[in-house]
Amino acid sequence: GAVVSQHPSRVICKSGTSVKIECRSLDFQATTMFWYRQFPKKSLMLMATSNEGSKATYEQGVEKDKFLINHASLTLSTLTVTSAHPEDSSFYICSARGTVGRETQYFGPGTRLLVL
């Protein structure tokens, strides 16, 4: 099956710093990637939809200036958490949809962010 990787898998940072999370589709081209956030014992909440070569579409309540998304190529999307605060601590998961089999989304392993 299709493989999606995320880097880093775990990051601890100080409050006020910025953190970049990468999402890569390893064996297919992903025209669309999705960024989700998962709180403990909660479901996944969609943050934004990222289309290659265009601006991301953010869900209501998600600050686009705080969560910067760049989808510069068909295999890479990045999420940058700017000026991170402790309340940004969470599990961030990306998913990717290819050009074939549009109904299937493949998820990355997730990135655990802890802001001190």
Place this chain on the structure above:
Amino acid sequence: GEDVEQSLFLSVREGDSSVINCTYTDSSSTYLYWYKQEPGAGLQLLTYIFSNMDMKQDQRLTVLLNKKDKHLSLRIADTQTGDSAIYFCAESNQAGTALIFGKGTTLSVSS
């Protein structure tokens, strides 16, 4: 808005069958999914079903869809300890759009 509901916990003995249930509200749901998440890991797609199907079977997994009642279930036959995980039901109303997830059912398998 769309909503997906699941029971939060299920406990079974090894070798028994597990049935995880899910209900959804969006009548235009086209694709319905089951994902598995092990501790600290991402989501693994187990199976999905198109809304014009009633049943889909894949080895130990059987998905049943009652579109009239907007009810989806996942049956795991001969449940093993390795099946212990959180199982998420999800739906989308169009191919390629973001998924709406339930809160997940924690399956605990005892030997």
